[in-house]
Amino acid sequence: MKRNLYVSAAASVVLMAGGPVAAATAASADTARTVPAATAARGDVTAEAAIAAALKNYPGVVESLDRDGNVWHVDVITKDGKGHAELEVDAATGAVTRQNVDTGEDSSEHKELLAAKVTAGQAGKAAVAAHPGQVWTVEWDADDNGKAPYWHVEVRGADGKTWDASVDPTTGKATAQSDSDGDSDSDSDGGNG
Template sequence: MMRARYVCAAASAVLIAGAPATAAAVSADGVRADAARTVSAAPVLRVDTTAQGAAAAALKHYPGVVESVDKDGSVWHVDVVAKDGKGHAELEVSAAGAVTERNRDTGGNAAENKALVDGKVTAEQAMKAALAAHAGQVTTVEWDDDDNAASWHVEIQGEDGKTWDAQVDPATGKVTGSGSDSDSDSDSDSDSDGN
């Protein structure tokens, strides 16, 4: 009888402490009876943040206009320009969506960022337009204003594994240039080697 009390007291202590154990009751004759079954925890699933999710997480951390999103392994590098055009932040977004600020600058030239800040089409809209033209996952989106012709450069990894490039017009959102460069790169590499 005394033994049953000690076992019951020990089982109660385990349950009160919150340990993930099987509760058991033991009768006076030493026979164990399961009072509850052990519940196994569900496995933790890895969540991979998309380019769109990385942009949204970065903007939540540092409000402004996304200038670029680029994936490096499982980490997204996101550059955001402040709405006044003077501030700039370099952020990293993990696969789970956690944001780390790597650099912040508040002394930028607003005139240099005017076209980006005033643009009608955001990086997020450019990604959406490019994905409507070609299915896959965005791996890079970048504001490109070289040669006085601004556009969004969007790279998509297609379901076939090939990289597809698109230029998105920042005024209309129209995909103005596109094509897969995987085949052309491998062809030009073999041609330049003489093989």
């Protein structure tokens, strides 16, 4: 009888001590299952995260980044300027898919981009610091009409309107190009400069 009493007492201590631990473990396991699902459902892979994922898949220098629905389109130039990859980064999961890779690029075409002190990611941060919102587009713009090259950055504000900035590739200073009504997905190709 004493033996049963000791076993019962020991079991009670284990259950009392283990109960909260088991409940906490179950709660954290449940939270672990729901957080990634919620994150994926929101589709909140940022421009910065899309750049990081693209560069991990294809190392080099980002030439452009553009959000199109649930996909980030990222163009990367290798550091020697001879390779170019067109990548897609899923905005919900961060998964990268190579769409096109070219290893026969003329490196002289990318000389200014490769020499820029400010990266695409830094240009995006500078634009957001000047005008709060989310980076939607970052493009290297090396005009043929005599203007110095710059980063063109499109920021979408919480109100849905876009703000276009020029970011100096040496200093990182962002200046406004124009305000637009937010119904374009980067129709600034060739118009702003």
